[in-house]
Amino acid sequence: MTQADIRALKPTEVVIALSQVPGWTLSGDGEDIAIEKTFEFDKHTHALLFVNSVGWLSEKINHHPELVLNYRRCVVRWQTHDVKGLSHLDLDAAKKTDALLPV
Numbered sequence: 001m002t003q004a005d006i007r008a009l010k011p012t013e014v015v016i017a018l019s020q021v022p023g024w025t026l027s028g029d030g031e032d033i034a035i036e037k038t039f040e041f042d043k044h045t046h047a048l049l050f051v052n053s054v055g056w057l058s059e060k061i062n063h064h065p066e067l068v069l070n071y072r073r074c075v076v077r078w079q080t081h082d083v084k085g086l087s088h089l090d091l092d093a094a095k096k097t098d099a100l101l102p103v
Contacts, residue, residue, distance in 0.1 A: 008085030017086075021094040027077060034066075034079035035090055039101070041072045050074055053100045061096065063089045 009017065018024060018035065027036040041047040051069050054076060058064045066077040076097055080087040 006080065006083060006087050006089060008080070008083040009087060014086055017088075017091040021091060021098065023098075024094050028079075031084040032079075033085055034077045035086060035094055036075055036077040037094070037097070039074045039076065041074070044071055047072050047074050050100065054097060057093070057096055057100065061089075061093060063093050065093065065097075 014026070018026070021035070024035045024037045027034045039047075039050060041050065047069060051067055051074055054065065054067060054074075063078070063080075066075075066079075068075040068077075076094075078090040078093045078097075079085075080089050
């Protein structure tokens with residue numbers, strides 16, 4: 001799939017897709033809509049390792065999130081700026097982000 005094939009998901013598609021990524025919520029609205037999840041860690045170093053892992057993931061899939069790191073917490077926020085909304089890239093990235101951590 002090329003960048004040209006990427007499109008904004010319709011609201012009903014977003015609702016269905018969100019049901020498949022537990023813990024991820026909608027954030028913002030309009031062109032600033034995103035999905036986000038807060039990850040908690042036992043130690044600051046674990047949070048840093050997670051941020052680095054998300055960084056490697058984002059380079060691999062060529063899709064980059066907003067990351068907010070606070071001591072033992074990291075908020076990951078995915079959105080597709082090119083379509084001014086959410087796309088399948090965001091939901092796929094959320095699944096891959098979750099897969100970085102042990103169950």
